[in-house]
Amino acid sequence: MPDFVIVGGGISGTAAAWELARAGHSVTLLEERRLAGMASGWTLGGVRQSGRDPAELPLARAAVAAWGELDRQLEADVGYRRHGNLRLARTPEEAEILRTLVAEQRALGLDLEFLSSGAEVRALTPAISSAAIAASFCPSDGHAEPEATVAAFATAARRAGANIEEGVRVEALRVDKGRVLGVETSRGSLSAGTVVLATGVHTPALLAPLGLALPMVLRFVSVLQSVPLPPLLAPVFGTANADCAGRQEIDGRLRVITGLGPWPGRLDSWKAEDLHPTGQDLTTMVERIGNLLPALRGARIAGLWGGLIDMTPDALPVIDAPPEIKGLVIAAGFSGHGFGLGPVTGQLIADLCRGETPRLPIAAFRLRRLHNLAAGDPALSLQG
Secondary structure, three states: OOOEEEEOOOHHHHHHHHHHHHOOOOEEEEEOOOOOOOHHHHOOOEEOOOOOOOOOHHHHHHHHHHHHHHHHHHOOOOOOEOOOEEEEEOOHHHHHHHHHHHHHHHHOOOOOEEEOOHHHHHHHOOOOOOOOOEEEEEOOOEEOOHHHHHHHHHHHHHHOOOEEEEOOOEEEEEEEOOEEEEEEEOOEEEEOOEEEEOOHHHHHHHHHHHOOOOOOEEEEEEEEEEEEOOOOOOOEEEEOOOOEEEEEOOOOEEEEEEOOEEOOOEOOEOOHHHHOOOHHHHHHHHHHHHOOOHHHOOOOEEEEEEEEEEEOOOOOOEEEOOOOOEOEEEEEOOOOOOOOOHHHHHHHHHHHHOOOOOOOOOHHHOHHHHOOOOOOOOOOOOOO
């Protein structure tokens, strides 16, 4: 019987497994598909503080500090590079949005610069076209390689003694008299006194039988990866209205995404094969991003995939141990911007599992804040 069972093999789950295992706890992590097979593999891979909700900013700052230590701690290259985040304006209206963003976040102590002309943007990043007339720039932001990061956390957790199993579906939590007893899986029952749900879009279905509701809507994102290109883009870039973003991976491939679009399927019934972008999705992506990054238009495509984003009504995650069910910890609903928080989310999950006061404030992420909110149309969410 492990001390802790973690459900979900993305960055949150594997980071938590490492934190708990290296502290001497017995941990079993169960993943239905493969590690980084869901949001942590679909993501752009941004590691940013800029554009965060004020409630998330302390976590994002702590995460940036943690990312700088991961290569050494995990004994692996996670591809973390700290070359900044550039958010672009294409119209005077978007420029004003970014000017306001810079002022607000500088007031919170974040080092952010407003580039007031296209010439300033291109002096920083010549690959960006004249379609960008202004930008915000946060030099302390960066990016990392998603699958390499999750693999590094998982490998380090295994070295510390964690048991990590792929291809095991958790079908339900076993609960009696308001206390977790374990999980029912596709391979049978597993007992545990504490269960972590780091299960993204699958979380509402696992919580519903417990009498807990996590309002959530699914949004669809398309991701394109080019063949390796010569160096042309150091920072991550996005736009003021969050309709696209991109970066250049350490091997030279461009990785670009669209904004969050509607998902015609249901929350509880979809198949992975349904997620491949359509021809129209591809055309829209190349036109929209190529307008800002012309190098994309002539680049050969190496990969194209789609993903689902677990959006909460306020676009903030749930990180909580709800008092209604003893031994339950939830880390879900990251709304497309949980990857960069991953190392700190793992720490917070470990704190909650051990019954300790979280090392950072999580009042804004408690499940109860959503009790009177419907899923509806979520707030604007910047990805990465």
